[in-house]
Amino acid sequence: MKQGVIPDDLTRPFWEAANEERLVIQNCRDCDRLQHPPAPVCGKCGSDAALEWKQMSGRGRIYHYGVVHDCPIRLLQDDQPFNCAVINLDEDPGIQMYSHLPGTPVDEVPVGAAVELVFETAANGQKVPEWRVVGDS
Amino acid sequence: MSTPNAPQSMYRAREGLGVWEHRGQVAAVGIGHGPTSRRWDGKADTSVGAISLLALRKAIEDAGVNPADIDGLVMDERTTTGAFWPRDQELPWDVINAYNRTDAPLDGITQLSAEWILKNMPELAGVQFTMYAPVCMSNAIVVAAQAIGEGRAHTCLVLKAWHNLPGRYYQSGPNADDAIPGTAAMRSLWGAPACYGTAIQFAEYCRKYGKNHDMMAPFISNSRRNGLKFPEGYWAQHRPEEITPEDYKAARWIAKPANLFDNDIPIMCSAAYLFTTAERAQHLKRKPVYILGHASSRGQARSFVPTLDEVEAECASSGRKLLEAAGITVDDVSFENLYDGFPQFHQFHMEGLRYRGIQPGEALDFYQTDISIGGPNPVSPSGGNIGSGRSRFWMHTDCIQQIQRRAGERQVTGVEPVIGVSGGPMPTGGNFTCWSATGDY
Numbered sequence A: 001m002k003q004g005v006i007p008d009d010l011t012r013p014f015w016e017a018a019n020e021e022r023l024v025i026q027n028c029r030d031c032d033r034l035q036h037p038p039a040p041v042c043g044k045c046g047s048d049a050a051l052e053w054k055q056m057s058g059r060g061r062i063y064h065y066g067v068v069h070d071c072p073i074r075l076l077q078d079d080q081p082f083n084c085a086v087i088n089l090d091e092d093p094g095i096q097m098y099s100h101l102p103g104t105p106v107d108e109v110p111v112g113a114a115v116e117l118v119f120e121t122a123a124n125g126q127k128v129p130e131w132r133v134v135g136d137s
Numbered sequence B: 001m002s003t004p005n006a007p008q009s010m011y012r013a014r015e016g017l018g019v020w021e022h023r024g025q026v027a028a029v030g031i032g033h034g035p036t037s038r039r040w041d042g043k044a045d046t047s048v049g050a051i052s053l054l055a056l057r058k059a060i061e062d063a064g065v066n067p068a069d070i071d072g073l074v075m076d077e078r079t080t081t082g083a084f085w086p087r088d089q090e091l092p093w094d095v096i097n098a099y100n101r102t103d104a105p106l107d108g109i110t111q112l113s114a115e116w117i118l119k120n121m122p123e124l125a126g127v128q129f130t131m132y133a134p135v136c137m138s139n140a141i142v143v144a145a146q147a148i149g150e151g152r153a154h155t156c157l158v159l160k161a162w163h164n165l166p167g168r169y170y171q172s173g174p175n176a177d178d179a180i181p182g183t184a185a186m187r188s189l190w191g192a193p194a195c196y197g198t199a200i201q202f203a204e205y206c207r208k209y210g211k212n213h214d215m216m217a218p219f220i221s222n223s224r225r226n227g228l229k230f231p232e233g234y235w236a237q238h239r240p241e242e243i244t245p246e247d248y249k250a251a252r253w254i255a256k257p258a259n260l261f262d263n264d265i266p267i268m269c270s271a272a273y274l275f276t277t278a279e280r281a282q283h284l285k286r287k288p289v290y291i292l293g294h295a296s297s298r299g300q301a302r303s304f305v306p307t308l309d310e311v312e313a314e315c316a317s318s319g320r321k322l323l324e325a326a327g328i329t330v331d332d333v334s335f336e337n338l339y340d341g342f343p344q345f346h347q348f349h350m351e352g353l354r355y356r357g358i359q360p361g362e363a364l365d366f367y368q369t370d371i372s373i374g375g376p377n378p379v380s381p382s383g384g385n386i387g388s389g390r391s392r393f394w395m396h397t398d399c400i401q402q403i404q405r406r407a408g409e410r411q412v413t414g415v416e417p418v419i420g421v422s423g424g425p426m427p428t429g430g431n432f433t434c435w436s437a438t439g440d441y
């Protein structure tokens, strides 16, 4: 099971949206550029005022994956081995999210396949964005 | 004396800067290593401070320099391999009080300041220049070379030390908690171990170029074989175990495609070098090893894991920068000691440099040829972290020793050791040095 999440100032909008089953990603209005993980300022222009949270479609593709056999997180150790994939968002393939790919057998991950957003509940009830394979690429 | 961090201006991180302005004017003239151990046993004479005093004194003795003539010290204050002093554990006052302490009680135990070193090495009364160069020896070398080139010091000690404490790596702290802060959660909720990012890049590399994990075996075996010929290293000192290709292929996965041997072992260790001007180096007892140039990489991944494209672009840029700084072509390089911790990115560094003309996607085939110290194409003659444990400095020591022809059983015999390159750590962020037998190569 995933650890619980204690939203902090930087990430609160992301986790609040997740509890409403929406995925929002930081966007700089001035640069028209998404960034993830979130940061206090735009990584390109340095502005904080132009940062907003933008809702994503919930579509992406699997960049690649690893199979975790020896994980440092105590709460995940019972689930070993498990898939851990890097997802590229359709809105901007440069933006990545991690995924355990629920429903995909261990080490049978279709690299490049399309995925869609789902939500999982973490240890303290926080909803967390996850991704499920929708078909081969 | 307060010790500042090196300004970014001391690192050569852009292409087009031309030949290093102090090319051949700085030389390594002494090497010293403290003993290695897996974890600290709690004794005063094995603390990270103690083994660093040993390393520094050995480097001074090796160079045959009067300690009073030393005027500089460049080092990294941080010594953790991932281990921190537990908050609920009593401080080791017997060890703290065995030395001249600073205001930070754990100085010399889980951190190491220039102040602590100077307080415990009264023979260094002439040191007027101190500077921190976090994170690795690769940083400290660049900063010390630059400092001497700029005339901030003329004879400078360069130090990097690591401590390791009892307990499993990274299993305590937030990783054991039921809930974690939202910023950390963005990454940590998925439980990717430290080797994961490199494993992903390696997986994509194999997919793109049609290679596979087993093709790493000759490189791993060669690295450990070289490391077992490194008397200063952990495996040679404590566990003289080869890694056969069969051992490698059968090892348990950590984050597939990274297995146990695709990870290095955290240890306690310390190394020191003595650098001086080319002019002064002529009068010392060791053959000077000149620095022709240095270069740094400050790549920024767009998101969590640097992609293969990002890694390959950055490594190619680092290779160009280093050759440009040194004023040489890659054909001048006798041997390479680029970083290997994680081993699955060694090929990115090598291909970025175009070592022996190899292009992106060709390194794993190159590993199937003779890459030994006896052949014409030595790969990692130091054995790196795989050969001697996680220090991130074996590669530098080896470059100096090879060129001085005192690498012992590791001495390369298939090439003339005239020019060596070393550096790291990460493909998207590191510092690289070109070493030479002559200052005017």
Ligand SMILES: [Zn+2]
Pocket: A028, A029, A030, A031, A032, A033, A042, A043, A044, A045, A046, A047, A050
């Ligand atoms: Zn911006």
